[in-house]
Amino acid sequence: MxxxxxxxxxxxxxxxxxxxxxxxxxxxxxxxxxxxxxxxxxxxxxxxxxxxxxxxxxEDLTWGDIPIYSGASRVAKGAWSIPAEQGEWSNVEWRYYESDDSAGDVASFYRAEMPDEGWDEIMWMEAEGVAWAYYAKNNEEDGAMFWVSSEEGETFFALMRASN
Incomplete structure (x- = not known):
């Protein structure tokens, strides 16, 4: 054993x-x-x-439905992604441009072109040398803002694209 x-x-x-x-x-x-x-x-x-x-x-935010003004050069961009609460945007990107054209010409371009890309104009404000607009599409799941200003002969504008 x-x-x-x-x-x-x-x-x-x-x-x-x-x-x-x-x-x-x-x-x-x-x-x-x-x-x-x-x-x-x-x-x-x-x-x-x-x-x-x-x-x-x-970079996954779709910019194909936001026209870029001809002759503009991008000078900066910024983006963030955050966990959003219901109804808030979680992905946001800004792009900043400069142009040799007047603020009025750039503003007229965006006011005419954004609706052609399916954007609904929610708000438009304009004063001498400055314009600002807010657009939405897809039941406000996507948003876009446009801002342009001209000072001392220099025109700068910003585009913002956001999605839920």
Missing amino acids: KRRILWLSLCCIIAVTLVAWSCGGTQTGEEEEEEEEEEEEEEEEEEEEEEEEEEEEE
């Missing part, structure tokens, strides 16, 4: 050792370090890919 228990114990020890060895349980320190380095590199690559995807998501 003692021999049988000893033999069973020995078989169990061998079996556990084989299982541990086949699972990598007998790796040397160098092998473990290499695996850890590989895992860290993979995690870093995944994080970089996620950051790139987030940057692309910021």
